[in-house]
Amino acid sequence: MNRYVIQDIIGVGGMGSVYLARDQHFPNVVKLVAVKEMINHAPDPLVRKTIVQNFEREANILATLNHSSIPRIYDYFSASNRSYLTIEFINGKDLEAIINETPGFLTEQRVLVWAIELCDVLNYLHNHKPDPIIFRDMKPSNVMVNLQDHIVLVDFGIAKRFLVGQKGTMIGTEGYSPPEQYRGEAGPLADIYALGATLHHTLTRRDPRLEPPFSFGERPLRKINPSVSAELEAVINTALQYNPEDRFQSAESMKDALAAAGRKTGVLNRVGATTASIKSESTIKPLWAFQSEDEIRGAPLYHGGSVFIGSYDHNLYSINAADGTLRWKFATDGGIVTRPAIYEDNIFIGSEDKLLQVGGARTGKIAWTYYTEGCVRSSPRIAEGHVFFGSDDNHIHAVNLLSGRAVWKFETAAPVRSTPFVTQDMVYAGCENGDFYCIDFRGELKWHYKAKMAVTSSPTVMDGVVYFSSLDGTLYALDARAGWVIWRFRMGKGSISSPCAMNGLIYVGSADGNIYAIDVHTSKETWRYKTDHQVGSSPVIYKDALYCGSADGNLYSLEQQTGRLRWKFATKGPITGSPLVNDDIVYTGSIDHFLYALLA
Amino acid sequence: MKKNIFGFLRGKKTKPLPVVNNGINTVPLKEGQADAPLANVQHLEPQQFIYGCGQSVGKQREHNEDSIFALSIATGGETSNSPIGLFVVADGMGGHQYGEVASATAARTLAGYLLKHFHPYLVDPSTSMDESIQDLMRSAINDAQRAVTQAAPGSGTTLTAAFILGQQVTIGHVGDSRAYAIHPYGGGEPLTRDHSLVKRLEELGQISSEEAAIHPQRNVLYRAIGQGEQLEPDVFTARFPQAGYLLLCSDGLWSVVSDINLFQLVTSAPDLQGACHSLLAAANEAGGPDNISAIVVKLTA
Numbered sequence: 001m002n003r004y005v006i007q008d009i010i011g012v013g014g015m016g017s018v019y020l021a022r023d024q025h026f027p028n029v030v031k032l033v034a035v036k037e038m039i040n041h042a043p044d045p046l047v048r049k050t051i052v053q054n055f056e057r058e059a060n061i062l063a064t065l066n067h068s069s070i071p072r073i074y075d076y077f078s079a080s081n082r083s084y085l086t087i088e089f090i091n092g093k094d095l096e097a098i099i100n101e102t103p104g105f106l107t108e109q110r111v112l113v114w115a116i117e118l119c120d121v122l123n124y125l126h127n128h129k130p131d132p133i134i135f136r137d138m139k140p141s142n143v144m145v146n147l148q149d150h151i152v153l154v155d156f157g158i159a160k161r162f163l164v165g166q167k168g169t170m171i172g173t174e175g176y177s178p179p180e181q182y183r184g185e186a187g188p189l190a191d192i193y194a195l196g197a198t199l200h201h202t203l204t205r206r207d208p209r210l211e212p213p214f215s216f217g218e219r220p221l222r223k224i225n226p227s228v229s230a231e232l233e234a235v236i237n238t239a240l241q242y243n244p245e246d247r248f249q250s251a252e253s254m255k256d257a258l259a260a261a262g263r264k265t266g267v268l269n270r271v272g273a274t275t276a277s278i279k280s281e282s283t284i285k286p287l288w289a290f291q292s293e294d295e296i297r298g299a300p301l302y303h304g305g306s307v308f309i310g311s312y313d314h315n316l317y318s319i320n321a322a323d324g325t326l327r328w329k330f331a332t333d334g335g336i337v338t339r340p341a342i343y344e345d346n347i348f349i350g351s352e353d354k355l356l357q358v359g360g361a362r363t364g365k366i367a368w369t370y371y372t373e374g375c376v377r378s379s380p381r382i383a384e385g386h387v388f389f390g391s392d393d394n395h396i397h398a399v400n401l402l403s404g405r406a407v408w409k410f411e412t413a414a415p416v417r418s419t420p421f422v423t424q425d426m427v428y429a430g431c432e433n434g435d436f437y438c439i440d441f442r443g444e445l446k447w448h449y450k451a452k453m454a455v456t457s458s459p460t461v462m463d464g465v466v467y468f469s470s471l472d473g474t475l476y477a478l479d480a481r482a483g484w485v486i487w488r489f490r491m492g493k494g495s496i497s498s499p500c501a502m503n504g505l506i507y508v509g510s511a512d513g514n515i516y517a518i519d520v521h522t523s524k525e526t527w528r529y530k531t532d533h534q535v536g537s538s539p540v541i542y543k544d545a546l547y548c549g550s551a552d553g554n555l556y557s558l559e560q561q562t563g564r565l566r567w568k569f570a571t572k573g574p575i576t577g578s579p580l581v582n583d584d585i586v587y588t589g590s591i592d593h594f595l596y597a598l599l600a
Numbered sequence: 601m602k603k604n605i606f607g608f609l610r611g612k613k614t615k616p617l618p619v620v621n622n623g624i625n626t627v628p629l630k631e632g633q634a635d636a637p638l639a640n641v642q643h644l645e646p647q648q649f650i651y652g653c654g655q656s657v658g659k660q661r662e663h664n665e666d667s668i669f670a671l672s673i674a675t676g677g678e679t680s681n682s683p684i685g686l687f688v689v690a691d692g693m694g695g696h697q698y699g700e701v702a703s704a705t706a707a708r709t710l711a712g713y714l715l716k717h718f719h720p721y722l723v724d725p726s727t728s729m730d731e732s733i734q735d736l737m738r739s740a741i742n743d744a745q746r747a748v749t750q751a752a753p754g755s756g757t758t759l760t761a762a763f764i765l766g767q768q769v770t771i772g773h774v775g776d777s778r779a780y781a782i783h784p785y786g787g788g789e790p791l792t793r794d795h796s797l798v799k800r801l802e803e804l805g806q807i808s809s810e811e812a813a814i815h816p817q818r819n820v821l822y823r824a825i826g827q828g829e830q831l832e833p834d835v836f837t838a839r840f841p842q843a844g845y846l847l848l849c850s851d852g853l854w855s856v857v858s859d860i861n862l863f864q865l866v867t868s869a870p871d872l873q874g875a876c877h878s879l880l881a882a883a884n885e886a887g888g889p890d891n892i893s894a895i896v897v898k899l900t901a
Contacts, residue, residue, distance in 0.1 A: 179801050179804055179806035180806070182797065182798075182801055182806075182807075182815070182817060183806070183807065183811075210828065210829075210830065212795070212800060212822055212823070213797055213800040213801075213822055214800050214801075215800075242804050242806065449728070450728065463839055464766075464767050464768060464839055465768065465837075477732075477837075479682075479765060479766055479767075479768050481682065481766055481767070482682045482725075482765065482766055484729060484733060484765060485729060485731075485732040485733065486732060486733045486734060486768060486837050487732045487733065487734040487735070487837065488732045488735070519836075521836040521837055521838055522834070522836040523734055523835075523836075523837075
């Protein structure tokens with residue numbers, strides 16, 4: 001009992017303390033040992049005795065181990081309700097302390113060396129005869145790095161014997177343990193998972209105990225620490241597979257994989273691997289392309305086998321949807337940037353000549369005209385026997401379809417360029433100074449919200465919530481009936497792209513170049529896709545794909561759920577208008593004067 | 601539209617009923633029976649939230665460490681009249697210090713924060729709100745976290761709150777108390793996701809829901825108020841179940857009464873107080889191993 005003189009306390013654990021002591025059996029030499037104290041909390045004397053017996057049995061096994069990464073066990077003894085283990089004192093720091101004390105990321109080289117040493121010691125333990133020893137507690141705080149920068153495993157979980165089962169709700173999970181450990185089925189492959197988790201924490205500085213359990217997939221290594229090589233990331237991901245069969249089946253094979261990765265990463269400059277291969281642009285050919293005499297800025301409309309599109313050359317074109325041949329064209333006196341609307345074979349189009357004109361869809365002959373006092377840059381919306389649209393004359397116009405007369409004109413604070421959305425006897429529209437209006441069918445204001453900058457894009461309403469984007473860079477979700485803000489989503493830059501909602505996700509583009517997919521309920525970003533220039537076009541959903549154009553000239557087709565690129569088609573100018581999909585064909589206009597038809 | 605469907609069910613001779621051979625004998629609905637579920641629905645202006653709430657200490661605990669809060673505000677008149685509701689359930693951790701202090705502090709602080717910041721809008725509906733509803737909920741939860749850490753350090757509590765404006769229910773949630781949407785005909789689903797270890801295992805397909813129900817570590821949470829530095833609550837908005845109910849409860853209820861029974865007890869009760877009665881009784885009958893709390897909310901038509 002008097003053999004060890006305590007000099008210092010090295011650490012404190014849940015079970016007791018760890019002391020630095022001097023072994024007096026060696027009086028001529030200063031022999032330092034670590035003495036780990038474990039306090040036996042079991043109330044029942046029989047349980048207490050069993051715990052001590054188990055502890056001593058395990059200490060015996062550990063005393064037989066001989067490996068440079070395992071501290072020597074010198075002695076053990078028990079007195080009253082405490083047990084003690086005398087172990088080799090390791091001078092160094094544990095990995096958790098090193099991570100916390102190092103300001104940036106640790107180098108891949110150093111971590112790789114440690115990883116290989118850890119595989120080596122795990123291999124030794126797993127091959128122990130007669131029974132393999134599962135470490136079961138691999139984590140950064142149990143990995144010491146000695147003064148020679150070599151790994152030593154400490155805390156063989158022997159103290160876990162002293163944890164009496166706790167009742168009731170507990171907080172906190174271990175973070176490094178694999179799922180099967182909670183089924184009580186931990187084998188050698190559990191150590192491999194835990195090693196992967198330890199390496200993940202070391203390389204990302206993100207402690208898995210502070211994150212939801214088994215969520216490593218949500219924190220890809222290279223996304224957090226881009227300096228990690230793809231090879232090393234692949235090895236760690238294999239170790240972190242939830243199903244044991246999918247991991248390395250032995251510490252040895254993981255060590256081999258690490259060594260192989262190390263050989264490859266001897267190269268200094270690694271060029272980032274490209275993402276999944278995409279079809280090169282040359283394989284996407286349009287079905288047809290129709291050329292107008294100026295920019296096509298607006299969106300097309302499909303009806304009865306024809307595609308209708310306006311161009312900045314003042315014309316409204318009716319084009320045969322099948323082969324792209326011209327059916328008729330109608331000249332207005334101003335550039336057209338709006339999308340036409342259709343009602344009972346009549347086509348409605350607004351133009352910068354300040355008019356809304358209505359003509360026969362088949363013939364292009366004018367039926368009637370409606371005058372406003374400003375350029376019409378808002379696309380008309382037809383509902384309930386009326387056509388609603390905005391004008392640069394600072395009004396939202398509601399025109400009766402039969403009479404061609406305005407039923408009401410709602411005065412706004414600034415030009416209205418967004419297309420009104422009509423639902424449940426309410427009309428929603430934004431205007432250029434940021435004001436957003438909800439107006440009833442009589443033309444009375446129900447509520448009004450002010451965004452910080454222009455609302456040029458068109459709103460959409462789904463499930464009682466109205467969504468719209470603003471040049472202030474925000475996507476808003478407001479209660480459609482009362483106008484309170486349910487959530488806001490901030491994008492990098494302003495947006496003139498009209499959001500499109502489908503299946504619990506809302507899609508919108510931004511001048512920051514991204515197309516975003518946002519969860520409608522949680523307002524969290526599900527994915528984003530980066531294009532090479534501003535996205536002013538509005539996304540469109542068809543089947544399980546999303547279509548959107550960008551100012552970089554491309555029309556993108558992405559997977560709706562994941563945002564992965566399906567294909568992209570390059571035009572020769574920016575795309576500002578929204579695409580249209582009908583019958584598996586997608587139509588898009590471009591500033592390069594063309595209207596294209598492509599296979600969806 | 602409605603009339604046609606019910607006329608069809610009453611066996612009008614216009615169309616023959618389809619023949620289904622699955623061994624189940626059915627009987628056509630009697631006159632008026634098809635209308636029965638909607639018969640109780642009386643149109644009342646203005647719309648309002650009605651609720652019942654109940655608590656029981658259960659059969660195996662001495663103290664109640666659950667806390668609840670319920671508030672319904674109805675406004676009528678010519679101006680905009682959306683009903684407002686605020687319902688909170690918090691379950692303090694047993695085994696940690698001051699479970700009941702933690703849950704009470706969390707529930708009251710959150711409710712107080714929400715009401716304080718929403719108050720100007722109540723007084724004058726034309727006031728514009730700076731924060732979005734979801735951001736308001738997040739701030740309220742953070743305030744509750746701060747208050748619990750101060751009032752009962754080392755303790756923990758779950759927190760599930762529903763702030764309802766009109767038809768939109770915004771839920772802030774941490775832990776394993778639950779919010780359910782219950783439909784008028786007896787179906788339903790949980791709206792929240794338990795922040796428990798076993799739920800994660802279940803989501804990964806590592807264990808089944810039956811195994812999760814009896815798992816020795818089913819009480820282990822990875823997220824709770826009062827614990828951890830960075831709190832990430834779940835905040836989301838969903839529509840109030842059409843003609844249905846919202847149920848908020850602690851695990852003392854859902855862990856011993858199956859979901860199907862919960863829905864059935866709520867939809868078959870004569871009124872909301874009766875529903876709470878049945879829920880508490882069912883949990884106690886199943887052994888009552890934990891404190892039980894329930895709030896049932898309905899939106900009048």
